[in-house]
Amino acid sequence: MLAWESDTKPLMLAPMQGLTNRGLRSLFIDMVRPDVVFTEYVQVQSGGRKVISKNDRLEIQETSENVPLVVQLIGADVAAMVTAAGIAEDLGADHININLGCPYGRMGKRSAGGKLLQDPPGLARLLAALRPEISGSFSLKVRAGFEDSSELFSLLPLFEDSGIDFLIVHARTVAQRYSGSADHTITAEVVNRTTLPVIANGDICTTAGGLHVQQQTGAAGLMLGRGAIGDPFLFQRLRGKHAAVSTPGERRTELCGYLQELTRIYQQLFCGEQQVLAKLKEILAFVPDPECVRWIRQLRKAKNIARFTALLTDEC
Ligand SMILES: Cc1cc2nc3c(=O)[nH]c(=O)nc-3n(C[C@H](O)[C@H](O)[C@H](O)COP(=O)(O)O)c2cc1C
Numbered sequence: 627m628l629a630w631e632s633d634t635k636p637l638m639l640a641p642m643q644g645l646t647n648r649g650l651r652s653l654f655i656d657m658v659r660p661d662v663v664f665t666e667y668v669q670v671q672s673g674g675r676k677v678i679s680k681n682d683r684l685e686i687q688e689t690s691e692n693v694p695l696v697v698q699l700i701g702a703d704v705a706a707m708v709t710a711a712g713i714a715e716d717l718g719a720d721h722i723n724i725n726l727g728c729p730y731g732r733m734g735k736r737s738a739g740g741k742l743l744q745d746p747p748g749l750a751r752l753l754a755a756l757r758p759e760i761s762g763s764f765s766l767k768v769r770a771g772f773e774d775s776s777e778l779f780s781l782l783p784l785f786e787d788s789g790i791d792f793l794i795v796h797a798r799t800v801a802q803r804y805s806g807s808a809d810h811t812i813t814a815e816v817v818n819r820t821t822l823p824v825i826a827n828g829d830i831c832t833t834a835g836g837l838h839v840q841q842q843t844g845a846a847g848l849m850l851g852r853g854a855i856g857d858p859f860l861f862q863r864l865r866g867k868h869a870a871v872s873t874p875g876e877r878r879t880e881l882c883g884y885l886q887e888l889t890r891i892y893q894q895l896f897c898g899e900q901q902v903l904a905k906l907k908e909i910l911a912f913v914p915d916p917e918c919v920r921w922i923r924q925l926r927k928a929k930n931i932a933r934f935t936a937l938l939t940d941e942c
Pocket residue numbers: 640641642643644645665666667698725727728767796827828829830849850851852853
């Protein structure tokens with residue numbers, strides 16, 4: 627069961643395909659202890675025995691004491707989604723979340739992910755089938771509508787009636803994909819219009835930004851994605867347990883420690899030097915600090931792990 631004290635505002639690590647694998651999640655838990663972590667989305671296959679792939683099963687099994695693991699499912703086949711939710715719970719999921727935001731959400735001829743926001747009857751069928759079969763708690767992660775926010779507002783009664791425990795709003799429409807910026811006036815309006823706890827997500831990259839979204843929306847908690855991938859300490863900054871802003875020197879030291887530890891973990895998790903390097907370089911895309919640009923460029927050009935780690939050691 628995923629629950630939190632009513633007077634605390636949980637900080638959640640967002641699901642991010644290609645990034646929030648079990649290695650990165652365990653590092654975040656050790657470094658900054660998010661209140662909740664999510665798997666990357668688990669694509670649910672229809673029609674076969676393997677509704678969840680072997681690798682996704684490994685991801686789900688990797689739970690950590692005291693930090694609830696949310697398994698996020700995406701799919702279009704109602705029966706397969708129900709089976710997948712049961713498997714995920716059997717494997718140790720603390721909570722099931724359904725992805726209603728992915729802009730690439732079509733599976734075969736059927737709608738999945740963000741596309742389901744345009745299919746209220748299909749969505750109603752999916753939620754009605756899932757709720758009685760999920761023994762623990764259950765949530766949805768949505769965008770601010772497909773084309774515009776009126777689509778989201780009109781779905782709120784359905785969400786309330788379907789017995790979900792909370793709603794995560796990434797305050798961009800599906801049509802926007804990742805362009806423009808998250809509009810948290812929409813999050814605030816969702817908070818006002820629904821009795822469900824709402825978690826605000828989108829473009830929270832700094833302490834000031836996070837505190838502003840919290841105050842502006844009155845959300846029940848925040849979800850951090852790209853901002854936390856580039857700066858795991860954002861969790862502690864928002865809790866007031868780390869400097870709100872680090873100096874450039876402190877930032878480099880923080881980044882070095884983070885990347886060194888991730889290098890060690892990824893060498894155990896992934897096979898082959900080039901795959902490990904590629905996974906590490908994916909993280910670098912989310913480090914925005916202008917004063918680190920030259921160093922990051924050098925890290926991106928590293929052709930092997932020895933060079934990558936030498937650049938980290940030199941900088942620390
Ligand atoms: C590379 C990448 C992968 C993502 N994968 C997922 C995913 O698997 N499931 C999901 O619900 N959202 C996914 N998202 C969306 C994020 O969870 C989050 O909603 C979005 O990035 C906005 O939050 P942010 O500005 O804090 O990053 C992904 C985003 C990115 C950039």
